[in-house]
Amino acid sequence: MTASDPVIRLENVYTAYEGADRPTLTDISLSIGRGEFVVIGGPNGAGKTTLLETINGMLHITHGKAVVCGQDVRGDGVQVRCRVGYLLQNFAFDPLTPFTVEEVVLMGRYGTIGLFRKPRTEDYEAVKKSLHLLGIEDLAARPIGQLSGGQQQKVLMAQNLARNPEVLLLDEPFSNLDMFAREEINRLLARLVGSGITVLIVSHAFDDLPDRPVRVVVMQEGKIVVSRECPPKEVEQIVRNAGKGPSHA
Amino acid sequence: MLEFIIPNNIVCHAVEAMLFASVACAVLSVIITQVQISSIGFTMAHAAFAGAAVGMFLSLNPTVCSIVAGVAVAFLIGPLSDRARLSPDTSLGLLFGICMAVAIFFIAYMQTLGQGFSAMGLLFGDVISLYREEIYLLAVICIVAIAFIVVLYKEITAIIFDKRIAESVGIRVKPVYYAMLFVIALTVALCLPIIGGLLLYVWLVTPAAIALQFCNRLSTMFVVAPTVAAVISISGALVGLEYSLPVAPLTAVLFSAVFIAAVLLSPRRRVTFRKI
Ligand SMILES: Nc1ncnc2c1ncn2[C@@H]1O[C@H](COP(=O)(O)OP(=O)(O)OP(=O)(O)O)[C@@H](O)[C@H]1O
Ligand SMILES: [Mg+2]
Numbered sequence: 001m002t003a004s005d006p007v008i009r010l011e012n013v014y015t016a017y018e019g020a021d022r023p024t025l026t027d028i029s030l031s032i033g034r035g036e037f038v039v040i041g042g043p044n045g046a047g048k049t050t051l052l053e054t055i056n057g058m059l060h061i062t063h064g065k066a067v068v069c070g071q072d073v074r075g076d077g078v079q080v081r082c083r084v085g086y087l088l089q090n091f092a093f094d095p096l097t098p099f100t101v102e103e104v105v106l107m108g109r110y111g112t113i114g115l116f117r118k119p120r121t122e123d124y125e126a127v128k129k130s131l132h133l134l135g136i137e138d139l140a141a142r143p144i145g146q147l148s149g150g151q152q153q154k155v156l157m158a159q160n161l162a163r164n165p166e167v168l169l170l171d172e173p174f175s176n177l178d179m180f181a182r183e184e185i186n187r188l189l190a191r192l193v194g195s196g197i198t199v200l201i202v203s204h205a206f207d208d209l210p211d212r213p214v215r216v217v218v219m220q221e222g223k224i225v226v227s228r229e230c231p232p233k234e235v236e237q238i239v240r241n242a243g244k245g246p247s248h249a
Numbered sequence: 250m251l252e253f254i255i256p257n258n259i260v261c262h263a264v265e266a267m268l269f270a271s272v273a274c275a276v277l278s279v280i281i282t283q284v285q286i287s288s289i290g291f292t293m294a295h296a297a298f299a300g301a302a303v304g305m306f307l308s309l310n311p312t313v314c315s316i317v318a319g320v321a322v323a324f325l326i327g328p329l330s331d332r333a334r335l336s337p338d339t340s341l342g343l344l345f346g347i348c349m350a351v352a353i354f355f356i357a358y359m360q361t362l363g364q365g366f367s368a369m370g371l372l373f374g375d376v377i378s379l380y381r382e383e384i385y386l387l388a389v390i391c392i393v394a395i396a397f398i399v400v401l402y403k404e405i406t407a408i409i410f411d412k413r414i415a416e417s418v419g420i421r422v423k424p425v426y427y428a429m430l431f432v433i434a435l436t437v438a439l440c441l442p443i444i445g446g447l448l449l450y451v452w453l454v455t456p457a458a459i460a461l462q463f464c465n466r467l468s469t470m471f472v473v474a475p476t477v478a479a480v481i482s483i484s485g486a487l488v489g490l491e492y493s494l495p496v497a498p499l500t501a502v503l504f505s506a507v508f509i510a511a512v513l514l515s516p517r518r519r520v521t522f523r524k525i
Contacts, residue, residue, distance in 0.1 A: 056417065091414075098465055099406075103406075163419075
């Protein structure tokens with residue numbers, strides 16, 4: 001793989017949920033380069049979450065070709081997931097969840113550490129570093145269930161950064177964050193993108209995107225209806241216009 | 250193995266059996282309660298019970314039959330829910346009913362044939378008439394259960410945390426999950442003869458429930474649950490044999506008493522009260 005190869009390449013991909021009689025995503029083609037910042041928009045139920053889980057191989061691809069970080073997603077999704085961070089949508093933990101913040105963040109490296117191996121110094125160092133990146137070092141020893149929703153979201157973000165991912169898939173990462181935290185995370189994302197990490201973010205709020213060209217992808221009814229580069233301030237308009245498009249007429 | 254402390258052979262064997270069975274069940278009870286698969290554990294215990302009853306009736310090895318039945322149930326739940334369009338909860342309810350029906354039918358039938366005595370052991374457990382090999386086997390399964398948790402600690406704790414997050418960080422969730430069910434099925438089948446099909450479930454849930462009252466870390470729970478279970482089970486065996494009381498039922502009652510005491514004394518509960 002050379003540097004110019006796309007880090008995510010989907011060709012005519014169909015994805016189906018287990019037990020469903022027809023695919024949820026149909027005929028998806030998408031090519032994303034290293035260090036791109038991708039904003040995914042579209043109405044509820046359009047297939048945004050499904051697209052992210054197709055990319056990291058958590059869902060069954062019935063047709064088509066999917067290559068992420070040079071790995072065939074249909075071959076071994078586990079290899080892909082070790083190199084791709086995925087922040088799940090709407091997560092909240094019960095107050096009695098028996099895990100501390102530090103344990104949760106370390107868990108982000110479990111796949112890369114591999115079966116039958118124990119975490120080593122470098123793993124704990126990566127945990128420290130990503131707690132620091134999110135400014136939550138002081139929460140390290142706290143049980144995750146006793147944190148606020150926004151703090152929990154930051155912990156899961158730190159979990160994903162802990163394995164130094166090449167690609168970050170973020171499903172509505174701002175839903176529980178206050179405006180300061182949002183700005184903070186956005187600055188962090190801009191920095192990550194600057195260092196060559198590819199970020200795909202599903203969001204309904206487009207106001208504080210990083211100040212650089214982004215690619216906007218709009219989904220509707222399991223298809224990609226728009227995929228193009230634009231300045232950040234045009235994203236909202238493009239998503240809006242796509243919503244008024246022919247499929248709603 | 251413990252003859253040097255307990256000279257009486259019968260008592261010694263009973264204590265050994267209860268020790269190994271309770272430790273194996275207790276470490277697994279942490280998984281069962283935390284992954285929230287207690288209804289699977291429950292159904293597997295009864296499947297093992299039915300398997301043993303059928304095995305006994307057909308003069309096959311009851312232990313092998315209960316292993317087969319327990320494992321079969323673990324692997325049937327998924328497909329059954331899909332095929333019959335039932336929720337996993339409903340299919341477990343169904344399987345549980347079927348297992349009980351089969352077990353009770355064969356036990357009742359054996360009673361009419363005059364083989365009732367050994368069948369009663371399946372219901373309430375029997376710590377007295379154990380073969381030495383059975384105790385060795387219990388020691389082995391105890392080690393297997395502990396080794397399983399030690400070796401796959403990362404994977405198991407991640408699955409306990411959340412199955413989908415475990416998958417997203419690159420853990421092979423399905424094989425580990427099925428290995429979990431397999432070890433539970435093995436343990437259940439081997440502990441069945443001494444604890445009995447009706448009470449086994451107490452050993453598979455109560456130790457973790459007691460530990461949960463005092464621990465807020467998973468690692469401490471994995472230590473506290475088997476320790477508490479071992480103390481209660483050994484006390485049950487010693488007291489039961491000394492005063493000629495049925496050992497497994499007595500121990501089950503002790504477990505419940507300790508659980509109630511734990512809930513009343515729990516520091517975690519006081520925290521909740523203070524918050525309100
Ligand atoms: N587990 C599932 N099993 C079957 N179908 C599902 C499942 N999850 C989602 N779907 C279907 O797939 C379609 C796309 O869902 P998806 O969750 O990807 O939407 P989304 O764009 O992320 O929506 P939202 O903005 O509400 O998060 C929906 O029509 C939904 O009904
Ligand atoms: Mg979604």
